[in-house]
Amino acid sequence: MRYYPVMVNLQKKRCLVVGGGLVAERKIRGLLDADADVYVVAPSCTDQIDTWSQQGEIAWERRFFEPSDTEKAVLIIAATNQPDVNLAVYQACQPQQWINIVDRPDLCTFTVPAVVERGDMQIAISTGGNNPGLAKKLRTQIEKWVGPEYGDYTRFLGEMRQRVLRLHLAESQKRAILAKLLDERFLDWTRSGELERRDREAESLLQGQESGE
Numbered sequence: 001m002r003y004y005p006v007m008v009n010l011q012k013k014r015c016l017v018v019g020g021g022l023v024a025e026r027k028i029r030g031l032l033d034a035d036a037d038v039y040v041v042a043p044s045c046t047d048q049i050d051t052w053s054q055q056g057e058i059a060w061e062r063r064f065f066e067p068s069d070t071e072k073a074v075l076i077i078a079a080t081n082q083p084d085v086n087l088a089v090y091q092a093c094q095p096q097q098w099i100n101i102v103d104r105p106d107l108c109t110f111t112v113p114a115v116v117e118r119g120d121m122q123i124a125i126s127t128g129g130n131n132p133g134l135a136k137k138l139r140t141q142i143e144k145w146v147g148p149e150y151g152d153y154t155r156f157l158g159e160m161r162q163r164v165l166r167l168h169l170a171e172s173q174k175r176a177i178l179a180k181l182l183d184e185r186f187l188d189w190t191r192s193g194e195l196e197r198r199d200r201e202a203e204s205l206l207q208g209q210e211s212g213e
């Protein structure tokens, strides 16, 4: 078996996290970044989870898990330190629900990768459950190579691409402009903060092709 990598839109989707320790906190942070509707059930939790609850960013029920908690959730994460409770969460789920049991990779319908996050650009790393520590190590190495400028760079390339796709040109010409936009110099200008130069050069690339219609 090999995992199928996907990026999931969880905006406003009801997601249940059972447990409120550091592992739960890490998973909740990811769900909040994805704008999910997060629901936590745990008798105690970390300060960060408590803060999220007080700020209304999540709904925290301060109690032990009950099987009916899994109803209506599209995605469920069992992250308690009690193997029998995590198993009970699994048993309460329906086959069509997406489930992650943090101490039972064999029962997971999905696992959580380590992620390099640069705005809309995300690099997800999975070791297929072999060694999460390796996924984390590789993440920190890639973070050094793919710097914070990739956030702005990705947004810039996204905007330019939309404009190119709207041009009244042959597909082959659009592809040629898109290929030129990926030229290293646009990344270099983003990195060095020469944004006016970058935008000007990109503009002339588009204009040049347009005037050649």
Ligand SMILES: C[C@@]1(CC(=O)O)c2cc3[nH]c(cc4nc(cc5[nH]c(cc(n2)[C@H]1CCC(=O)O)[C@@](C)(CC(=O)O)[C@@H]5CCC(=O)O)C(CC(=O)O)=C4CCC(=O)O)c(CCC(=O)O)c3CC(=O)O
Pocket (backbone or CB within 6 Å): 026, 027, 100, 101, 102, 103, 104, 105, 108, 110, 111, 112, 113, 114, 115, 125, 126, 127, 128, 129, 130, 131, 132, 133, 135, 136, 139
């Ligand atoms: C299967 C999976 C299920 C899932 O959680 O989705 C899973 C399972 C388990 N993790 C365990 C331990 C640790 N996990 C981490 C860290 C991370 N674990 C993550 C994902 C995954 N962990 C999924 C597979 C991902 C893959 O395929 O590589 C990351 C990548 C993503 C995230 O959690 O956000 C995040 C790094 C985020 C980052 O920093 O980038 C650390 C290191 C640390 O915490 O510093 C340790 C301690 C060191 C060690 O044990 O290796 C244990 C033993 C528990 C016990 O001792 O009882 C199990 C259970 C088992 O393997 O049986």
Ligand SMILES: NC(=O)C1=CN([C@@H]2O[C@H](COP(=O)(O)OP(=O)(O)OC[C@H]3O[C@@H](n4cnc5c(N)ncnc54)[C@H](O)[C@@H]3O)[C@@H](O)[C@H]2O)C=CC1
Pocket (backbone or CB within 6 Å): 018, 019, 020, 021, 022, 023, 024, 041, 042, 043, 044, 045, 046, 063, 064, 065, 079, 080, 081, 082, 085, 102, 103, 132
């Ligand atoms: N997949 C992963 O990434 C990792 C998984 N683990 C596993 O995750 C487990 C949890 O780790 P931590 O967060 O560090 O533990 P922790 O001890 O800090 O937190 C456990 C949480 O579970 C809650 N809990 C206990 N019984 C409960 C119940 N009946 N209903 C609801 N909540 C209940 C507690 O209130 C607490 O908030 C570990 O025991 C380990 O097996 C550990 C490291 C990484």
